[in-house]
Amino acid sequence: MTFSNSFIDRAIILLICFTLVVSCASSQHAEGDNVISASQLISAIANGEPVAYRDVTIEGDLDFTTLQTTQLTPNNFVSTASVPLYFERCTFKGRVVAFVHHGDTAVSTRFLGSVSFNNCRFQADVDFRGAAFQHHLYLNQSLFDKQVQLQAVRVGGDLRLEKAVFSSDLYAQEAVIQGTFWGKEANILGQFSLQQADFWQNAVFSAIDIQGYADFGLAQFRRSAFFEYGKFHGRLNYSGAIFRYRAEWTKARFEQAADFQNAWFSFKPVFDEVDYRAGIDLSNVRFDGGEPEKNPQ
Structure with missing residues (x-):
């Protein structure tokens, strides 16, 4: 069987058009319009549509509590986002x-799905208090202009906020992170509270920079905790914290008083070449693996 040149040309044109249509259709959801409303996102989530946007501005309050709710007790309800959420370079x-x-x-x-905000900007408050993340929560390289609240969140996977910038306070008291915590090179201009937080896997705070009061009091580190090269400009509190594995502050800088009273170290902690500007209080600390060799600079 033979085909004429005109038939082949028409077939090629149709194939190109089909490819372009498929390409546009597949990229429309990923890229989205330049501006979309928060209500559009909530509608998509409510309809079970996976949400993935890049280089998009979201107008209005994105309120996940407006999804369908289930009553837990007479005064407590839970709303459910059942699809993965992915945002990159969004505002x-x-x-x-x-x-x-x-x-x-x-x-x-x-x-119920992973939640990822990569290299995004948040111009208003972020309030995730009491939220349950069945999988990962990623906030990497994002900029938060206002206060961020993560009190009593429960994260089934990793919590990552590497190189994120928090222009105000970051509250995460009583948070439970079942995966690894990654806070490497995060910059917090306000207060950072992790009081009574529970870290099930490694907690990485390497090269973190905290301008305000840093509170790790009564926190529990079930695996290794790394604070090397961290810069703590305000008061630093680890009183009553529990370190069940390796804990390291190599070359960290404490510009104000560091309080470790009543903390417990199962392994010998590492404080090599730490810059203690205002001293460190290790009174009533329990060292099961041996006391550290402090080297004030």
Whole structure:
């Protein structure tokens, strides 16, 4: 069987057109429009559509508590986001909310898929208090203009905020991170609170820079904790913290008083070449693996 040149030319043109249509259709969701509304995102999530956007501005408050809710107790409800969420180089103009409290009634959010905000900017408050993330939560290289609240979150996978910049306070008291915590080179201009946080795997704070008060009091580190090259400009609190494996502050800098009172170290901690500007309080500390060799600079 033979085909004429005109038939072959038409077939090639049709193939090119089909390829372009498929390409546009597949990239439309990934790239999205330049500006979309937060209500559009909530509608997509409610319809079970995976959310993936790049280089998009989101207008309005992104309120995950407006998804369908389930009543847990007479005064407590949980909303559920059942699809993965992925954002890259996106700007959020309004608040990002996963917790609301009206009188005696509270609504928190459960995320069944991974949640990823990579290299994004948040121009308003971020409130994830009490949220449950079944998989990972990524905030890498993102810029937060206002306060970020992660109190009592539970993360089933990794929590990553490497090279993220927090222009205000970051609160994560009583957070439970079942995967690895990655905070390498994060910069926090306000207060950083991890009081009573529970780290199930390695916790990496290498080269973190905290301008305000840093509170790790009563935190539990079930695996290794790394704070080497960290810069702590405000008061530093580790009182009552539990370190079950290796803990290291090599070449860290403490510009104000560092309080380790009543902490417990199962292994010998490492404080090599630490710059103690205002001293370190190790009173009533329990060293099961041997006391550290402090080398103030």
